Each structure stands twice: as structure tokens, then as C-alpha cells.
Amino acid sequence: MASTSTVRCVVYGVHGDVEFCELLGFLHGAAVAQGSKLEISSEILSSAAEMKALATEELEKDIVNVPYIVQQNATDHLSSLFARISVSQKVYIVFGKMAILQWIKQHLLESSATLASITLEHHPLRLFISGDRAHVGKSTVCLGLIGSLLQNGYAAKDIAYMKPATQCQKPQLVTKFCQQQGIACCDVGPILFYKGFTREFLKGETETSIQLLEKAETKLKEISRGTEIVIIDGVGYPAVGSICGVSNAHVAKKLKSPVVLVGTKGVGDAVDSFNLNATYFMSHNVKVLGSIFNRLPEDGFYSLEHCRENVLLYFKQFQVEKRVYGFLPELQDGDVNVPIAAIVHETTQKESVSGVFLTSFEEAFVKKVVEAFHRSIDVTTLLADVQANQGLN
Numbered sequence: 151m152a153s154t155s156t157v158r159c160v161v162y163g164v165h166g167d168v169e170f171c172e173l174l175g176f177l178h179g180a181a182v183a184q185g186s187k188l189e190i191s192s193e194i195l196s197s198a199a200e201m202k203a204l205a206t207e208e209l210e211k212d213i214v215n216v217p218y219i220v221q222q223n224a225t226d227h228l229s230s231l232f233a234r235i236s237v238s239q240k241v242y243i244v245f246g247k248m249a250i251l252q253w254i255k256q257h258l259l260e261s262s263a264t265l266a267s268i269t270l271e272h273h274p275l276r277l278f279i280s281g282d283r284a285h286v287g288k289s290t291v292c293l294g295l296i297g298s299l300l301q302n303g304y305a306a307k308d309i310a311y312m313k314p315a316t317q318c319q320k321p322q323l324v325t326k327f328c329q330q331q332g333i334a335c336c337d338v339g340p341i342l343f344y345k346g347f348t349r350e351f352l353k354g355e356t357e358t359s360i361q362l363l364e365k366a367e368t369k370l371k372e373i374s375r376g377t378e379i380v381i382i383d384g385v386g387y388p389a390v391g392s393i394c395g396v397s398n399a400h401v402a403k404k405l406k407s408p409v410v411l412v413g414t415k416g417v418g419d420a421v422d423s424f425n426l427n428a429t430y431f432m433s434h435n436v437k438v439l440g441s442i443f444n445r446l447p448e449d450g451f452y453s454l455e456h457c458r459e460n461v462l463l464y465f466k467q468f469q470v471e472k473r474v475y476g477f478l479p480e481l482q483d484g485d486v487n488v489p490i491a492a493i494v495h496e497t498t499q500k501e502s503v504s505g506v507f508l509t510s511f512e513e514a515f516v517k518k519v520v521e522a523f524h525r526s527i528d529v530t531t532l533l534a535d536v537q538a539n540q541g542l543n
Contacts, residue, residue: 155238161192161250163231163530164201169247170231171530172303178537179378180254182273188254192534205232208243274310274374276407277536280384280398280431282423286412287444287478289313292383293324293516294478294523295532296333299379301524308378310334314366314401315341315385324383326508327516334373340365341396343385351394359395363404366396370405379536382407388430399434408437408539410475410532415446417460428472437542439535440465440473442527445480454479473535476527481518 159177163170174192181188195201233250235242244250279295281288292311299309311328316338328335341362350356357365374380382405384398391397402409409431413420420443428438443461446454458477465474508516523529 156187156189157254158189158236159191159250159254160234161190161231162195162201162204162233163192164198165194165196165528165530167231168302171533173231173247173250174530175299175302175304175378175533176251177254178533179275181537182275182540190537192530194530201231205243205245208232208234211241273540274377275379275533275536275540276370276374276382276405277379277532278382278384278398278402278405278407278409279412280388280402280409280427281412282387282414282420282427284386284390286414288384288412289322289324290519291412291442291444291478291523292381293327294519294527295529296324296328296381297516297520298524298527298529300331301520302529304378306332307334307376310374310377310380311383312336312339312370312373312380313383313385314339314369314405315343315391315396315398317343317385317390323508323512323516326512330508334377336369336373340369341391341401343391348393356394359400362394362396363400366401367404379533388427397430397434399431399436402431402436403434403543406541406543408439408536408542410439411441413441413443415443415452415457417457417464420457420461421464425469435543437539438472439532439539440469440475442475442478444478446477447480473531475529475532478522478526481515481522 161170161174161177163173170192174190177188177190181190195204230246231250232243232245233253235244235250235253242253244253277295279288279292296309296311300306309328311324311333313322313336322337325335325337327333347356356362370380370382382402384401385391386398388398388411391400398409411424411427413424424441431438443457446452446457448454454477461477462474465472
């Protein structure tokens with residue numbers, strides 16, 4: 151019989167550790183499914199040495215129980231990830247990904263038929279990617295994030311991608327990547343801004359705002375069934391569609407999804423644009439987690455390092471409740487720096503076999519995007535924030 155007591159689990163891991171990311175992904179998903187029965191938090195450490203020191207300190211506390219470790223070999227585990235688990239006035243220190251999963255399985259999920267039954271069919275994590283302007287690289291950020299999730303241990307069946315509203319019916323690179331990987335996707339959602347749509351809407355010749363938003367919600371539930379996380383791709387800038395009551399903010403609110411804004415290079419323009427567009431979402435009671443800044447050159451006045459320093463300085467002083475998850479560089483095509491959107495535009499014009507399988511050029515570009523994203527973006531913290539802000543809209 152599973153305990154009804156709340157399990158509080160703090161996971162400690164080194165930044166960038168793959169097993170740490172994989173474990174958090176599972177635990178955050180399980181927490182959504184279990185509700186108040188499971189509380190998850192994490193602490194990111196800078197090095198294995200810091201990890202070992204903290205683990206040693208925890209083990210010296212009298213209240214701690216240490217399951218799944220042969221005591222004479224305990225020191226061999228001190229530099230690996232571990233969890234401090236509190237339940238029913240007892241505290242456990244559990245070392246290693248598999249041991250932590252086993253603990254959760256035995257002490258929390260016994261009431262389920264199997265551990266695999268936690269598929270989050272009704273409650274996958276949802277993240278809405280918007281942009282501070284059109285063509286800022288939203289879909290490419292979605293591509294990088296999905297690729298990073300795969301690298302961090304998510305299976306293709308655990309991920310879904312959806313673009314609920316669009317102005318374009320041409321195949322996107324992120325969609326082709328999802329199709330090739332076996333990831334559930336919908337690139338042309340129920341809200342299609344075809345030429346003349348707004349005029350027809352104003353004359354009452356289309357579905358109402360409420361009907362369109364309900365169709366988006368229905369499609370989301372359909373495509374996310376059995377997944378753990380859904381990446382929702384916005385359209386244009388945040389207010390696109392507001393004339394019809396289906397702006398990015400309306401859609402994000404209906405889908406109960408927190409938002410990350412994709413910003414541009416620079417300092418003043420980047421920050422001002424973030425503030426303007428975050429305010430638009432917040433005026434619709436939509437949670438904005440923070441930003442990912444895109445297409446920063448390596449050199450010059452707007453170089454990545456110069457912009458990073460000053461943008462972070464601003465957020466630390468004036469946007470303490472928002473996070474900067476990272477800065478993405480301009481990608482290189484040969485010896486020439488090319489903005490990401492330009493490469494994506496070129497690749498989507500070159501149809502591959504059946505319009506589904508990636509060309510060799512597209513595969514090379516996808517690899518660059520995913521590598522840059524994995525290297526530059528704090529996915530672990532992003533996923534933790536997404537989990538902590540589900541259903542708040």
C-alpha cells in the first residue's frame with residue numbers, strides 16, 4: 151500500500167550532467183501526475199568536489215537513513231548525484247539515478263500497476279515558445295529544445311510539438327525533424343491565418359474566438375496523449391491574432407502553458423522588447439518564465455559575450471523573478487556567419503523525399519542547432535521552472 155504522506159525530494163547534481171537532467175525530467179513528470187503527494191526541487195552544483203563535500207555533510211547528520219548503499223563502499227558514491235528525500239518525519243539520502251528511481255517506485259508509486267504507467271496522458275508538461283517579434287527564431291529554438299530533450303534522455307514518444315496558430319502552411323524544419331524522429335507533431339494547427347481571414351472573422355463568417363481556442367485545446371490534448379512534455383510554438387509576435395481574440399497570449403492562457411520569450415541580439419533593444427512583450431502576456435494573466443536570446447554574433451559591439459554580461463546585469467537588478475536561460479550564437483555556414491532564420495528558410499525550400507526526410511544539408515544544420523542549444527541553454531533549470539508553473543494561467 152503506497153503511503154499517503156507527501157514525499158519531498160531534493161535532487162543534487164552537477165550542472166550539465168546527463169543523468170541529472172534525465173532524473174529531473176522523470177521526477178518532474180511524476181510530480182505532475184501525483185499532485186501534492188510528491189514535491190520536487192533541485193540544487194545545481196558546480197563540481198563533483200562540491201557534490202562530495204555536500205554529500206559527506208548530509209551523511210554526518212544523525213537523522214539520515216542511507217538505503218541502497220553498501221556502507222563500506224559508500225565513499226565511492228559521494229561524487230555522484232544524490233537526493234535528500236523526506237517522508238513521514240524520516241530523511242533518506244539516496245545515491246545514483248537508478249537508486250532514486252527505485253526508491254520512488256517502491257515508496258510512492260506502488261499503487262500504480264507499473265512504473266511505466268506514469269505516462270502523463272492527461273497532464274504533460276506544457277511550454278509555449280513565443281518571440282518578441284516575427285522571424286526571431288522561435289521554431290529554431292523549439293528545434294534545439296526538442297533535440298536537447300532527446301539528448302537528455304527523453305524518448306521520442308515522450309515529446310510532442312504543436313503550432314496551434316500559423317500564417318504559413320509550408321513544411322518547417324522542426325516538423326520534418328519531429329516526423330523523422332517519430333515525435334508527435336502538428337505544424338498546421340486549427341487556427342490558420344489565411345489571406346482574408348481577419349475580414350471574414352469580423353463579418354462573422356468564421357468560427358468564433360471561443361470555438362477556435364477550444365479547437366486548439368482539443369488538438370493539444372489529442373497530440374499530447376501519452377507524452378511527458380509538449381513544446382508549443384507561437385506565431386509572429388505576441389499580439390498576432392488579437393484582432394480575432396486568438397493572440398499568442400489568448401492561446402497560451404487557454405492551453406494553460408507558461409511562456410518563454412525568444413529575444414534578439416543587443417542590450418537596450420533586447421531588454422526593451424522583452425519588457426514590452428512580457429507585459430502583454432502578463433496582462434492576460436499568462437506566466438512568463440523568462441527569455442532565450444538568439445542570433446548573437448561572436449564579435450563586434452553586439453557580440454554574445456558583451457550582450458550576455460549586460461543583459462544578465464539588468465535581469466539580476468530589475469527582473470529578479472524572470473530568468474535568462476541562455477544566449478544562442480549565430481550559426482556558421484562554411485566561413486560565413488548566417489542568421490538561423492536564413493538557413494531555415496533555405497532548407498525548407500529544398501524538399502527532400504516525400505517532404506519528410508531531412509536532406510543532408512538539413513541534417514547538418516539540425517546537428518548545429520541542437521549542439522548550440524545543448525551547449526548554451528540551461529535546460530535543467532528551464533524544465534524545473536516549467537514544472538513549477540504548470541496550470542497557473
